[in-house]
Amino acid sequence: MSITLPLRELRRNPNRFLVATIVLAFLTTLLLFLGGLLDGLYLGSTGAIRAQKADAIVYSASARDSFLRSRITPDIRADVEALDGVSEVGGIGFVLLGAQVPGESDLADVAVAGYELAPKGVPAPPADGLGVADSRLQDQGVSKGDTILVGPAETPITITGWVDDTGYLLQGSVWVNLTTWRAVQNANRPDSAVADGVVQALVVRGAPAAGSSLSFTAGLDAATDGATKSLTVADAVLALPGVKQQKDTFNQIIYTTLFVVLAVVGLFFSLLTLERIGLYGVLKAIGATTRRLFLGVLVQAIIVAVIAFAIGSGMAIAAAAALPASLPLQLIPSRFVFTFSGLLVAAILGSAISLRRVTKVEPASAIGTTS
Amino acid sequence: MSVLEMTDVRKVYRSGDIDIVALDHATLQVEHGEIVALLGPSGSGKTTLLSIAGGLLTPTEGTVVVNGNDITDHDAKELTGFRRENIGFVFQSVNLVPFLNAEENLLVVDELGGGKGDKAAKARARGLLDELGLGHRAKNMPAQLSGGERQRVAIGRALFNNPKLVLFDEPTSALDTKIGAQVMELIHSEMKARDTAAIIVTHDRRMTEYADRTVEIVDGRLGAAGLQTAAH
Ligand SMILES: Nc1ncnc2c1ncn2[C@@H]1O[C@H](COP(=O)(O)OP(=O)(O)OP(=O)(O)O)[C@@H](O)[C@H]1O
Ligand SMILES: [Mg+2]
Numbered sequence: 001m002s003i004t005l006p007l008r009e010l011r012r013n014p015n016r017f018l019v020a021t022i023v024l025a026f027l028t029t030l031l032l033f034l035g036g037l038l039d040g041l042y043l044g045s046t047g048a049i050r051a052q053k054a055d056a057i058v059y060s061a062s063a064r065d066s067f068l069r070s071r072i073t074p075d076i077r078a079d080v081e082a083l084d085g086v087s088e089v090g091g092i093g094f095v096l097l098g099a100q101v102p103g104e105s106d107l108a109d110v111a112v113a114g115y116e117l118a119p120k121g122v123p124a125p126p127a128d129g130l131g132v133a134d135s136r137l138q139d140q141g142v143s144k145g146d147t148i149l150v151g152p153a154e155t156p157i158t159i160t161g162w163v164d165d166t167g168y169l170l171q172g173s174v175w176v177n178l179t180t181w182r183a184v185q186n187a188n189r190p191d192s193a194v195a196d197g198v199v200q201a202l203v204v205r206g207a208p209a210a211g212s213s214l215s216f217t218a219g220l221d222a223a224t225d226g227a228t229k230s231l232t233v234a235d236a237v238l239a240l241p242g243v244k245q246q247k248d249t250f251n252q253i254i255y256t257t258l259f260v261v262l263a264v265v266g267l268f269f270s271l272l273t274l275e276r277i278g279l280y281g282v283l284k285a286i287g288a289t290t291r292r293l294f295l296g297v298l299v300q301a302i303i304v305a306v307i308a309f310a311i312g313s314g315m316a317i318a319a320a321a322a323l324p325a326s327l328p329l330q331l332i333p334s335r336f337v338f339t340f341s342g343l344l345v346a347a348i349l350g351s352a353i354s355l356r357r358v359t360k361v362e363p364a365s366a367i368g369t370t371s
Numbered sequence: 372m373s374v375l376e377m378t379d380v381r382k383v384y385r386s387g388d389i390d391i392v393a394l395d396h397a398t399l400q401v402e403h404g405e406i407v408a409l410l411g412p413s414g415s416g417k418t419t420l421l422s423i424a425g426g427l428l429t430p431t432e433g434t435v436v437v438n439g440n441d442i443t444d445h446d447a448k449e450l451t452g453f454r455r456e457n458i459g460f461v462f463q464s465v466n467l468v469p470f471l472n473a474e475e476n477l478l479v480v481d482e483l484g485g486g487k488g489d490k491a492a493k494a495r496a497r498g499l500l501d502e503l504g505l506g507h508r509a510k511n512m513p514a515q516l517s518g519g520e521r522q523r524v525a526i527g528r529a530l531f532n533n534p535k536l537v538l539f540d541e542p543t544s545a546l547d548t549k550i551g552a553q554v555m556e557l558i559h560s561e562m563k564a565r566d567t568a569a570i571i572v573t574h575d576r577r578m579t580e581y582a583d584r585t586v587e588i589v590d591g592r593l594g595a596a597g598l599q600t601a602a603h
Contacts, residue, residue: 289448
């Protein structure tokens with residue numbers, strides 16, 4: 001089935017499609033921006049947890065899924081370690097602080113993260129006083145070899161290397177061993193000091209014990225007699241403060257914007273179809289099927305959407321480059337794929353609104369009507 | 372064999388609560404290569420008859436046979452294919468595709484028939500335009516052509532598929548007298564050169580001189596000439 005006619009019209013009369021293309025290009029930019037902010041917020045907030053290679057994160061029961069409120073004592077840890085099916089257990093703890101960076105006047109926001117089991121991309125825990133930093137701290141002037149002074153107590157940590165995508169609540173993580181983490185915590189947050197052997201949460205690897213009817217996480221909580229609350233990594237990510245709310249809010253705006261795209265395509269092409277009723281009558285009279293004419297509308301809607309996406313993406317990329325790096329905007333390939341798919345679906349559904357009108361054009365309308 | 376045989380055709384339009392009988396027991400036969408003028412006052416049913424003959428409308432009663440195909444009971448989809456392959460249409464008002472040049476307007480027919488606008492199709496479009504005196508206008512857009520030239524392009528489009536029957540609905544009513552006469556002249560010579568039958572609807576008696584036979588229609592009823600064939 002040939003589509004010469006709709007393509008020729010696009011090429012010969014591009015002005016006719018200009019306004020719709022521009023509007024859709026701006027909506028594309030808006031969609032990418034909103035999505036980029038969501039992705040930036042989400043990725044920057046959750047990296048340190050997403051990077052965990054774990055089958056469960058174990059908090060104390062009273063912590064309401066918050067690391068900062070959670071404390072796991074050595075005897076609870078022993079209960080977890082004793083459970084059938086548990087293969088590895090590591091402590092983890094975070095503390096959010098400002099850090100002085102050599103040569104920088106502003107404090108850098110850091111999340112000092114103590115760990116035992118290495119997350120994705122992070123080496124085994126370094127020696128006392130050393131840390132592996134998240135690469136987002138480079139934007140705040142941190143260099144390899146720098147000794148940063150953390151918190152009001154100015155606890156020194158020397159940066160020995162970089163890891164990517166391990167942000168915690170939009171702060172760059174500095175991965176240290178548990179001893180260093182406790183030293184930082186106790187010097188800078190004396191009101192919530194931790195004793196030796198105490199951690200905030202446990203990173204646990206394993207599988208449900210053979211014959212157990214409970215899930216792995218439920219089994220862990222049963223083993224500690226309800227002293228713990230365990231989550232999968234995915235649930236732990238969503239339990240981070242604000243993450244789920246951000247996601248829901250942004251997604252609502254994004255889907256509303258996609259609906260606007262649908263309305264724009266639908267309105268534009270149904271007006272165009274209305275203008276073409278006379279022409280469609282003639283084409284039907286000389287042997288064009290409804291199917292062919294509708295396919296023409298569809299092809300034009302898709303091409304307009306593709307061009308608008310290309311322009312809108314370019315504008316979003318240019319705008320993102322021009323904006324200050326402090327904005328948590330992150331344009332990732334999957335966001336472009338999602339936006340492109342959304343635009344295509346909206347173009348197809350939007351042009352489908354014209355199908356009824358194209359179907360209703362009578363071939364006999366071509367004849368006998370005085371213009 | 373007749374190109375068109377309409378027998379006892381009746382067409383009733385429903386408009387609200389009232390029925391309008393636009394055609395009543397119309398019987399018309401058109402022979403191969405014959406040019407018939409259909410003459411009648413406004414509202415007499417000329418367009419309705421032409422639409423039924425060309426498969427644009429289906430009759431309420433009666434039978435329609437074109438080129439030996441009985442199209443009386445064809446559904447909309449079958450009629451679309453039938454029109455594409457068997458009938459040429461030239462309408463009253465300007466009806467070219469506005470964003471295609473003269474040559475491409477002819478090639479639309481080829482494309483609708485599944486063609487790819489290949490060399491042979493292009494050569495055929497060029498040949499037709501030359502014949503119609505539009506060789507030098509092949510690349511012009513409809514908006515750049517005069518009314519008479521546009522109607523000649525429409526004639527080329529109607530002839531592109533070599534139909535056995537071409538239907539004209541007041542082809543010159545939008546043109547001034549002189550240009551209208553030229554277009555009628557051209558229609559006559561083209562039909563005769565190709566041995567193609569035509570029905571030309573008009574309410575202008577002067578136009579009947581270009582036809583082999585004139586059939587009059589009044590209030591949906593055809594005059595006696597509908598049955599007989601005049602000598603050429
Ligand atoms: N779609 C329709 N619905 C209702 N009535 C119609 C319709 N089309 C035509 N008619 C009526 O049928 C009758 C014949 O109409 P038709 O268009 O065939 O006449 P015509 O001879 O072509 O007229 P004209 O010279 O004005 O073009 C008229 O009374 C007209 O009002
Ligand atoms: Mg008429």
